[in-house]
Amino acid sequence: MNAKDQGLAQRIEEVQHYYGATLNDKEDLATNVCTVDEPPSEAIKAILKKIHPEVQMRFYGCGAPFPPLLDGTTVLDLGCGGGRDCFILSNLVGEHGHVIGVDATAEQIEFAQRHIEYHREAFGYDRSNVQFLQGRIEALEQLNLAPESIDVIVSNCVINLSMAKSDVLKGMASLLKQGGEIYFSDIFADRRLAQELRDDQQIVGECIGDALYYEDFIRLARAAGFLDVRVVSSSLKAINNPEIEARLGGAKLYSMTLRLFKLALEDGCEDYGQAAVYQGNLPGAPDRFVLDQGHVFDAGRVVPICRNSADMLSGSRYRGLFEVIGEGRRHYGVFACGAEQVSSPGMAGASMAAQVPSNCGC
Template structure:
C-alpha cells in the first residue's frame, strides 16, 4: 500500500472519529476525574492513546514540550498544567478536525488553570516532518501515534533533530512480539487500529538508537490484543539525547552492583558485577542517567565489590520445581544485553521463553521495571513441573 494512501486513510479515520465520538485504540489509564477539572469534555471524549506520557510526571516546570500527534489535545493540556505558565507546549497533528477542536479549547484550558493566556499552540504537521526548529525541545511526548507513521525511522530522526542536547522523550506506542506479516501490513483498517504499523520492540528501540538516542528504557507496559498468534502490547519508553559535553568529572570507573550479573551498555561496554570497568567521559554521562545510575557505583579509582558488601545486589531463583506456562520475557533496556544469576541471557526486545522460577525472579523490584512479560500459551498450558539442573539447563 503506498505511503500516501496509508497516511490519508489514517487521517480520514481519525477525522471521522473526532466528528462522531467513535472510541478507538487502545489501553490507557487517564485519571479522568482529575482531567475533567480543567479539560473540556469535548476533548476528553476523543482522546485516543495507549498510555499517559504526560501524566507519568516526566514533565517539569518551565519546560518546552512537543506532542507528536496531539489529536484533540488531552496530553498537551495535561503537559500545560505541569510546565506551568512559564513553560510552552507545542502539539502537532495532520488532521484538521482534531486541530480545530484542540485550538478551540486551548483558551478554555488556560482559563481553568488560571493562566492569563494559553501556553499551548497547535501546528499542522507530520510526524516525519516536524514543524519545529532544531534543538529547541526539552521533552518529546507522543501517545500511540508513531506506529501510524509509515516511515518510523524518519520520525525518530526528526525527534532527535528537534530535541535539545540533554533533552529526552517519553512516548507510548503499540509494539508486537514478532514481525507483523504482510497481509496485516496491507490491511487499511488495521492501520487505524494501531496494528498494521506496529514494529517489534527490538526494531522500535533500534530505530531510536539509530537516530542517536541513548538510555532507552521501559516505563510501563500493558497487553492489548492477540491476532493470529501475534501479541500486540503497549509500551511507554523514555530515552535521552546526551549533551555534547558535561562538567568536568574525576569519574574513571564504573562497578556494576547488580542485580544483573552482567550488562552491556548501548556504547558497547561490558560490565561484570563487582568488577570495576574503565569508562570514557561519554559513558559517564550515559551511566549517570535514570535508571542506569541505580545499577552502578561510579568512582575515580577502581572499586571492587563482593557478596559481603551491602552494595552488592543479587536475586537468586528459589530452590523449587519449575513449570513451563507459556511465559516469554522481553528485556527492554536501558542496556542491549543482560544476564541474571540463573544462566539466562536477555537481548533487548527479543522474546525469551522462561519457566515459573524465572518469572518469579523477574517480578522482583530489581528486575521488573526492565521487562515486558507475555504469555503465548493462553489457557492451554499444562506442563508438568520439572527439576532444573545445577547449570540452569531446564530454563
C-alpha cells in the first residue's frame, strides 16, 4: 500500500470509530458543527413527524439537502449515517422512486437497515423504496450501481471527512444521469486549515479538521467536470466549544448547500441573449423558484439569464418549470450578472460565497 492509500485507510478507520463507537447520538457531539441551525421547511416538518425518534437522534447533518421535484427519481445519499435523510427522501421520491444510502460505518448501516420497515409502514408503502449499502464514497464504482443511473446525489456533512474529495466528485460524475444534479450540504472553511487540525481525529470527526476550503472545492469540482457551482445557502457556523475554536486560529466555518449539474457548462457567465420565465408550477412554490442565492425567479417575470443558467433550467429535471426564451445561438459578450439578480430578503446574509464569488458570481 502506498502512503496515500495508507492515509486514506487510516482516515476511514478513524471515521468509522468516531461514528460507530464514540458517538451514540447527537448529544455526544463535542461541537455544534454537525447540527442544523435553520428550521426545516413546512413540508419537511410534516415528514419529520413520521421519522423514528431514534433515527432523529442519530442525525449529524449540517443542512437540508432536499431539492425540489423529486417524485419518481432515484436519489443517492453519500454518507447516509443512521438514515434520517434517506427516510425523508423516501417520502419525497414517492413509492415509485428509489433511495440508496451509502456509508462506510457498519454500525450506521445496520442501524439504518433496522428502521426500514418502520418507515415503510409510516409512509404507507407496499414495498420499501430505500436500501442501505456499506461502502466508501471515494470508491463508488465498487457499489455495482449502473453508470449514469442516478437522478440526484445528496449528502449531508460528509464530504468534508474525505481525504480524497476529488475521487468522490469523479465517482458522482460517473453515476449521475446527464442533466442530473448534485445537491449537498457541507462544512466549508474560509481558508486552508493547519495540518495539525487535519490530523486530529476528534476535530476531523466533528466535521472541522478537513473542512473544504471553498475555493479549493471549486477547483476540484471544475477538474471533475462541474464548471459552474451554485450556492443555494450559506451561513456562518457557531462552534460552541471554546477550546476547539481557539485552535482554529481565526478560520471561519460555513454550512453551505451547493448544487452542481452534470451538463456541458462553461466556467463563466456568457450572454447569449436568453431569458427565463418561471411558470409557477412547482408544487408548494407558486410565487418563486430559487435556483441559487443569486438566481431567484418570481413567477411570470421575464428574467435575463446567462447561458449556463439557461442550460440548467432547460437541461435538467426543472425543464418543465420554465419557459426559456432565446435559442442561444448568438453571443453578446460577458453576461452582466446584475441583470438577472433579484434581491431577496434573507438570502444575502453573512455568506462566504457572497464575499468570494466564484463561477457565476451573480
